[in-house]
Amino acid sequence: MIHARAEGATKRYGSKLALDGVGLEVRRGELVGLLGPNGAGKSTLVTLLTGGRRPTAGRVELCGGDPRDPRNRRTLGVTPQETGLPASLRVGEVIDFVRSHFPDPLSRAELLDRFGLSDLVQRQTGGLSGGQKRRLAVALAFAGRPEIVFLDEPTTGLDVEARRDLWEAVRMFHAEGGTVVLTSHYLEEIEALAERVVVLADGRVLADDSVAAVRGLIKVSRVSITSPVQPTDFDLDGLVSFEQAGDRLHLLTPDADRMVRELIARDVPFRDLEVRPTSLEEAFLALTGSLTGKDL
Ligand SMILES: Nc1ncnc2c1ncn2[C@@H]1O[C@H](COP(=O)(O)OP(=O)(O)OP(=O)(O)O)[C@@H](O)[C@H]1O
Numbered sequence: 335m336i337h338a339r340a341e342g343a344t345k346r347y348g349s350k351l352a353l354d355g356v357g358l359e360v361r362r363g364e365l366v367g368l369l370g371p372n373g374a375g376k377s378t379l380v381t382l383l384t385g386g387r388r389p390t391a392g393r394v395e396l397c398g399g400d401p402r403d404p405r406n407r408r409t410l411g412v413t414p415q416e417t418g419l420p421a422s423l424r425v426g427e428v429i430d431f432v433r434s435h436f437p438d439p440l441s442r443a444e445l446l447d448r449f450g451l452s453d454l455v456q457r458q459t460g461g462l463s464g465g466q467k468r469r470l471a472v473a474l475a476f477a478g479r480p481e482i483v484f485l486d487e488p489t490t491g492l493d494v495e496a497r498r499d500l501w502e503a504v505r506m507f508h509a510e511g512g513t514v515v516l517t518s519h520y521l522e523e524i525e526a527l528a529e530r531v532v533v534l535a536d537g538r539v540l541a542d543d544s545v546a547a548v549r550g551l552i553k554v555s556r557v558s559i560t561s562p563v564q565p566t567d568f569d570l571d572g573l574v575s576f577e578q579a580g581d582r583l584h585l586l587t588p589d590a591d592r593m594v595r596e597l598i599a600r601d602v603p604f605r606d607l608e609v610r611p612t613s614l615e616e617a618f619l620a621l622t623g624s625l626t627g628k629d630l
Pocket of ligand 1: 352372375
């Protein structure tokens with residue numbers, strides 16, 4: 335059964351086309367990661383699917399109907415990218431306030447325990463660290479025993495341990511049959527939780543596949559050399575794009591080992607070889623062929 339769906343979903347903010355005909359189906363019980371660089375449209379898609387905004391064109395559906403209809407939102411839990419918490423309320427009070435909106439909420443103790451908040455129950459939210467606030471914001475999405483949760487960059491600002499605890503809580507929810515859609519900039523995060531990744535770039539779905547397949551698609555390394563040559567003089571296999579800064583050459587390729595072998599086999603003169611992975615942003619820019627010097 336389809337739990338959430340977008341069909342040709344398009345969203346414009348004035349002249350900005352944030353989503354451009356996106357199609358997505360999330361089945362009940364699935365854990366789907368939405369991956370994409372800054373501005374790809376991840377939050378916009380989440381906002382449409384959770385009824386926060388209407389699409390400019392196309393359709394979105396939650397629990398079989400309009401996400402803006404309260405009847406279809408009863409089993410929904412959401413953590414938006416930014417959450418405002420009333421600074422003078424204590425953690426326990428915020429949790430009870432949110433729980434009070436639901437007919438059969440999780441107990442306060444269980445929520446505190448699942449999200450590692452038990453020690454903070456008496457603290458005013460204004461005095462929490464960024465990571466602690468984030469944990470609380472994510473916990474609140476689970477307060478009403480939802481069947482589907484949307485988590486927009488849930489682990490931003492969390493340290494390694496807190497991130498792992500949060501992943502564990504998400505896994506537990508999923509293992510109990512819950513549907514999860516989470517957004518992230520990091521494939522590693524999605525890899526830790528999801529089997530399916532939907533890659534968004536520039537408002538479009540670039541890929542909808544397994545984590546392994548997507549890893550292959552966006553794995554781009556940067557091979558940097560100092561050399562007097564022009565890469566265009568050599569037909570280098572596996573070169574996705576390149577940039578030049580003086581006599582420093584940056585070659586982007588999915589297979590850095592092969593690129594280094596190519597340089598040697600073709601007798602390209604070089605020194606100061608450096609190989610490093612690219613960020614997701616760089617990988618996307620390289621793949622969409624619009625890499626510019628300022629990004630290197
Ligand atoms: N309320 C708004 N008004 C105008 N433009 C907006 C608005 N919200 C988003 N945008 C623009 O729409 C595009 C998609 O933004 P969105 O926040 O959905 O991307 P994102 O993938 O979630 O990015 P990030 O990872 O940085 O949060 C961006 O270019 C953004 O600047």
